[in-house]
Amino acid sequence: xxxxxxxxxxxxxxxxxxxxxxxxxxxxxxxxxxxxxxxxxxxxxxxxxxxxxxxxxxxxxxxxxxxxxxxxxxxxxxxxxxxxxxxxxxxxxxxx
Numbered sequence: 001x002x003x004x005x006x007x008x009x010x011x012x013x014x015x016x017x018x019x020x021x022x023x024x025x026x027x028x029x030x031x032x033x034x035x036x037x038x039x040x041x042x043x044x045x046x047x048x049x050x051x052x053x054x055x056x057x058x059x060x061x062x063x064x065x066x067x068x069x070x071x072x073x074x075x076x077x078x079x080x081x082x083x084x085x086x087x088x089x090x091x092x093x094x095x096x
Contacts, residue, residue: 001029001055004090007038012096020050033083035060037067
């Protein structure tokens with residue numbers, strides 16, 4: 001994949017959504033790893049729709065439990081190890 005977006009804060013939605021749409025338009029492969037309170041971005045319906053086009057989208061299960069306990073995660077739950085593997089597979093990493 002060309003880009004991995006590492007989402008660490010809910011404010012990232014203002015940058016992530018346009019970047020993801022740009023990748024879609026250009027046919028560029030991209031993925032997302034959500035950690036810390038960045039998992040709150042997944043509360044936004046418009047982003048969940050965009051995320052369906054990602055090569056892979058993973059939320060840190062520890063962060064999900066801490067910030068969204070009791071809610072069903074709309075994407076794959078994983079660990080920081082998954083995040084590290086995704087970084088290794090990406091050509092470029094963008095931390096948001």
